[in-house]
Amino acid sequence: MLAETVRESEPDVIIGLPTLGLTLAKTVAQTLGKDRYIPLGYSQKFWYTDTLSTKVSSITSPSGVKKLYLDPNQLSLVKGKRAIIINDAVSSGKTLQASWDFLESEEVGCQLLAAGVVMKQGERWRALLGERQEMVRWVFECPLLRAVEGGWGARE
Numbered sequence: 343m344l345a346e347t348v349r350e351s352e353p354d355v356i357i358g359l360p361t362l363g364l365t366l367a368k369t370v371a372q373t374l375g376k377d378r379y380i381p382l383g384y385s386q387k388f389w390y391t392d393t394l395s396t397k398v399s400s401i402t403s404p405s406g407v408k409k410l411y412l413d414p415n416q417l418s419l420v421k422g423k424r425a426i427i428i429n430d431a432v433s434s435g436k437t438l439q440a441s442w443d444f445l446e447s448e449e450v451g452c453q454l455l456a457a458g459v460v461m462k463q464g465e466r467w468r469a470l471l472g473e474r475q476e477m478v479r480w481v482f483e484c485p486l487l488r489a490v491e492g493g494w495g496a497r498e
Contacts, residue, residue: 344428344458345373347479351455354423359441360384360410362430370428370458379428380416382441384408389415396444399436410441412450420445420452427457432478433486435467442474464497 344366356379358367364381371379386395386409394412412420425445432438438457445452456477464486468475485496 343481344460345370347481348426348428348456348458349374351426352424353426353455355380355420355425355452357382357420357425357427357441357445357452359427359429359437363428366430366458366460367428370426378419380412380420380425383411383413386411387413389413393449396440396447398440410444412444417450420450423452424455425452426455429457429459431461431463432457432459432467432480433463435470438467438478439470439474442471 348370353374356367356371356374356376358364358379358381360381360383367379367381390411391414394414394417395409397407398410399407427438427441427445429437442454442457444450445454454477456479457474458479460481462478462480462483466486471478487494488497
């Protein structure tokens with residue numbers, strides 16, 4: 343279902359965001375007839391460089407900033423290519439914004455056509471992504487929740 347939401351973008355390459363987006367990206371790539379997908383990662387290997395990384399904070403890691411890395415050996419597979427980002431969810435929009443800026447940077451140089459996520463949580467990510475919000479596709483949506491007396495309530 344996720345692949346169908348981004349199919350019309352006709353990407354050259356599928357890029358998966360860690361952690362759950364990596365598994366999803368593989369399935370989306372296969373469904374769209376691609377031989378491979380490009381995984382980004384939070385773990386720095388000894389051959390990675392800081393020029394191919396960016397800082398990311400998200401709703402799941404609000405107290406700390408992580409770094410998102412592109413393996414330099416895969417740069418040629420994305421540079422100058424039309425790509426889509428795949429992730430599990432969009433909530434605050436911080437992960438999508440940071441990865442979008444990184445992938446379209448001069449260092450990486452790909453053209454992002456869309457971002458596909460399984461779940462859209464609430465609407466607050468829209469303000470952060472600005473015009474890019476129109477390029478986000480999702481399968482399911484739910485409100486962003488917060489704990490309230492006796493259960494849960496919508497955060498927004």
